[in-house]
Amino acid sequence: MTKSIGLICGSLRKDSYNRIIAQALIDMDDSIKFRWIELKDLPLFNEDLEVDGDPESVTLFKSSVEEVDGIIIVSPEYNSGIPGVLKNALDWASRPTKSSVLHRKPVGVLGATPGGLGTASSQMQIRQILEAMQVHVLPFQKVLISQVHQKIDSDQKVLTDEKTQRYLQRYLQQFIHWIDHTPVLD
Numbered sequence: 293m294t295k296s297i298g299l300i301c302g303s304l305r306k307d308s309y310n311r312i313i314a315q316a317l318i319d320m321d322d323s324i325k326f327r328w329i330e331l332k333d334l335p336l337f338n339e340d341l342e343v344d345g346d347p348e349s350v351t352l353f354k355s356s357v358e359e360v361d362g363i364i365i366v367s368p369e370y371n372s373g374i375p376g377v378l379k380n381a382l383d384w385a386s387r388p389t390k391s392s393v394l395h396r397k398p399v400g401v402l403g404a405t406p407g408g409l410g411t412a413s414s415q416m417q418i419r420q421i422l423e424a425m426q427v428h429v430l431p432f433q434k435v436l437i438s439q440v441h442q443k444i445d446s447d448q449k450v451l452t453d454e455k456t457q458r459y460l461q462r463y464l465q466q467f468i469h470w471i472d473h474t475p476v477l478d
């Protein structure tokens with residue numbers, strides 16, 4: 293059966309490198325139904341906003357998360373950590389605890405940076421947060437894309453580095469396998 297994967301980019305920047313990497317995943321495999329899950333319209337998380345039911349943008353966001361078989365997060369690192377917009381979205385998605393739309397959802401985490409450390413610190417934080425929410429994060433596999441500006445064609449806004457393309461292809465295969473074999477713990 294055709295798999296559906298939601299893509300979340302942790303950057304709101306128009307020319308985001310991380311978005312280009314996420315787009316490269318879309319371009320890689322026609323047999324997967326990809327869907328962008330956008331963060332830009334989400335309000336800042338506030339429990340008061342839940343009292344009369346979620347705001348419309350949050351309801352839409354949560355349904356998009358619910359409707360896909362798995363989610364791949366492609367995110368930059370800010371000050372050695374997770375970008376605020378992404379943490380905000382994960383806090384919204386984590387509600388209600390234990391029956392949230394992300395509970396036991398297969399999720400993969402990737403990241404790209406023009407720097408040298410490939411977003412390793414923020415990926416560790418993202419994993420820790422997802423584990424607290426009992427998300428099924430694809431274990432072991434790390435895609436740390438450093439010097440990303442040298443790996444894309446900035447005019448065309450496409451990934452051109454063949455080695456990175458191969459890593460991503462392999463990652464995608466592993467993620468599909470993870471969706472099919474994610475552990476059932478009940």
Ligand code: FNR
Pocket residue numbers: 303304305307308309310311367368369370371372373404405406407408409410411
């Ligand atoms: C950065 N950047 C950055 N890069 C990194 O590898 N480690 C870091 O800790 C940080 N910290 C950081 C903080 C802030 C506030 C900004 C704006 C940027 C650089 C970052 O990787 C770069 O701006 C990327 O281009 C952002 O990702 P997108 O928007 O291109 O996807």
